[in-house]
Amino acid sequence: MTPDQIPQLIAQIALADARVRREDPTEQRAQVLMWAGILADVPLDYAVRAVQKHYAKSTWPILPADIATQWAAAVRDRMSRDVDPAPPVDPDDxxxxxxxxxxxxxxxxxxxxxxxxxxxxxxxxxxxxxxxxxxxxGKYIPIAVDDALSAHRPQRAARLAVLREGRPDALAVPCPVETCRAAVGAACTRPGKGQTRHRLAGPHPSRTDYAAERAA
Known part of the structure; x- marks a missing residue:
């Protein structure tokens, strides 16, 4: 509320509780400035409803802190229920x-x-x-974020480099190599001792060829 709105609020309060209104002009000005500072973020219509709610349950004079506290609780409740949806704009902007x-x-x-x-x-x-x-x-991540994380995610960085260069994305298809059979999105591997497998630095050539065929 602005200082110009405070007298309206106090007039509303005085209808239920005349004790709140100051009679001395100097005290009135001081009251307006004090209440305006405390209720700067509170809309007038909400403050009026808070006053009505207060006097529906209490005979004590209302204080600006009573209104500000109710408003802060209402804001916290609304913000806690809001999922903060993604804005309908280009995330790179x-x-x-x-x-x-x-x-x-x-x-x-x-x-x-x-x-x-x-x-x-x-x-x-x-x-x-x-x-x-x-x-x-999809699972969108801004380009700048992907680039910043590239050192920590070399496999994803290599895949993005392939896509940016316009080459076929081998990880978009399963690996056709009998000893690999990596699923979509998984890196190619080769058999090790026992049941262990070793990840390859890049996809099998036949998997890259398969991706190119699918893309064509």
Missing amino acids: EAAYRAHLTAHRRAVATGQEPPVEHHALTAGPAAAEAERRRAAI
Whole structure:
């Protein structure tokens, strides 16, 4: 609330409790500034409802802290139920992504938008659309993040390098080599002693050829 809105709130409170309103002009100005500072983040309509809720149960004069505490609890509840959905923008556009995410969080915190809860994404009319988007996006990781993690995930880095160069992705198909038979996404291996297997530095050539055939 702004300082201009505080007198409206105090007038509403005075209808139920005249003890809250100050009569001295100097005290009135000080009261407005004090309440405005404490309730700066609280919307006027919410504050009025908090006042009504307070006097429905109590005969004690309400304090601005009573309203601010209720508002903070309401914000925590909304934010805890919000799943923070991915913004409908290009994830590689970091500025737009952050701006949309910040705007969504602010809108939920201030009550301008309802929380996007988990069940809203996995049930009801939005379920089919959510599943379609999830399938289209897949396990997306921004390019910059992938590059930063490349030293720690050499196999994925090598696979991404192949894709960026336009070469066939051997790991997108199972390995046809009889002694390997690696599944899709798994690295090729060769038999070791006993039941052990050794991972190869790259895919079997026949697996690369098979991937090229499938891509064609």
